[in-house]
Amino acid sequence: MLKDKFYDLGPEWRAFDSDQRDKRGRTGAPMTFTIHDKGLSTIIDWRNKDVHGRDISPTNRAQIYRLRKWQRRIRVSDAAERNLAFAMAELDRISSHLSLPRSIREQAAITYRRAVEENLIRGRSIESVTAACLYGACRIRGVPRTLDEVAEHARVDKKEIGRSYRFITKELNLKINPTNPIDYMPRFASELGLSTGVQKRAVEILEAAIKLGLTSGRGPMGVAAAALYISSIEKGERRTQREVSEVAKVTEVTVRNRYKELQEKLGLNVDV
DNA sequence: AAGACGAAAGTGGTTGA
DNA sequence: TCAACAACTTTCGTCTT
Numbered sequence: 001m002l003k004d005k006f007y008d009l010g011p012e013w014r015a016f017d018s019d020q021r022d023k024r025g026r027t028g029a030p031m032t033f034t035i036h037d038k039g040l041s042t043i044i045d046w047r048n049k050d051v052h053g054r055d056i057s058p059t060n061r062a063q064i065y066r067l068r069k070w071q072r073r074i075r076v077s078d079a080a081e082r083n084l085a086f087a088m089a090e091l092d093r094i095s096s097h098l099s100l101p102r103s104i105r106e107q108a109a110i111t112y113r114r115a116v117e118e119n120l121i122r123g124r125s126i127e128s129v130t131a132a133c134l135y136g137a138c139r140i141r142g143v144p145r146t147l148d149e150v151a152e153h154a155r156v157d158k159k160e161i162g163r164s165y166r167f168i169t170k171e172l173n174l175k176i177n178p179t180n181p182i183d184y185m186p187r188f189a190s191e192l193g194l195s196t197g198v199q200k201r202a203v204e205i206l207e208a209a210i211k212l213g214l215t216s217g218r219g220p221m222g223v224a225a226a227a228l229y230i231s232s233i234e235k236g237e238r239r240t241q242r243e244v245s246e247v248a249k250v251t252e253v254t255v256r257n258r259y260k261e262l263q264e265k266l267g268l269n270v271d272v
Numbered sequence: 273a274a275g276a277c278g279a280a281a282g283t284g285g286t287t288g289a
Numbered sequence: 290t291c292a293a294c295a296a297c298t299t300t301c302g303t304c305t306t
């Protein structure tokens with residue numbers, strides 16, 4: 001019954017690439033929901049007096065009671081709806097900034113609705129919960145974005161999103177696997193303009209590394225970056241450590257450490 | 273001149289008493 | 290709640306291409 005009432009609150013333009021998006025993005029949320037009824041609501045007050053201050057007859061009184069009851073109901077469902085609409089708008093806004101596919105956004109919406117149903121929002125900001133749902137949705141769908149990336153476009157800081165995320169996943173029993181470095185591969189490779197051959201090789205390296213347990217306890221992005229770095233050299237499409245570290249959002253030092261490790265333990269000789 | 277290297281000190285988050 | 294800890298970062302001087 002609630003869902004009939006949602007409007008498309010997304011941006012009114014479509015962006016075809018991120019440059020465009022950056023230029024055209026105007027402001028935060030597409031619309032404010034602070035005034036849900038546009039000031040048109042009528043309030044039935046609690047006194048049993050009419051406009052002239054006279055007592056209302058008992059017959060009319062029964063009717064007034066019924067009206068009051070509805071007013072109460074409408075008010076609470078309106079508030080809930082308003083919050084949901086706001087959350088959906090926020091979800092839309094962040095995911096469009098992150099160029100996330102619709103399916104992920106929907107996954108996030110599902111999670112969010114569940115969170116609402118289970119009363120998990122109380123005490124947490126809607127913004128932090130939506131961001132947390134989105135972050136989780138990315139991981140569930142195997143298209144990881146870092147917490148930093150999500151936080152960058154959310155209106156709350158990383159710490160709070162993380163807290164909400166942990167809470168939500170625990171309370172809803174969401175089974176989310178630890179991030180797999182392989183999931184980052186397509187994105188990193190394409191951001192670096194590397195061929196699918198390089199990407200495939202990097203995945204092979206990662207698979208071998210996972211078998212040897214070289215990935216556990218390590219930041220997945222660092223490992224992914226290192227594998228891609230090695231593979232880019234092997235395939236003659238070399239990228240510098242700096243370039244690789246940039247897209248993976250880690251430092252060169254980390255790329256170095258990881259790749260030295262991979263090289264040594266996997267018996268790869270990359271040099272020359 | 274740019275890239276790669278590695279040592280050393282600093283940071284934030286997890287873990288275990 | 291606090292301290293220890295590992296991974297990662299920052300910074301910086303040096304070596305290699």
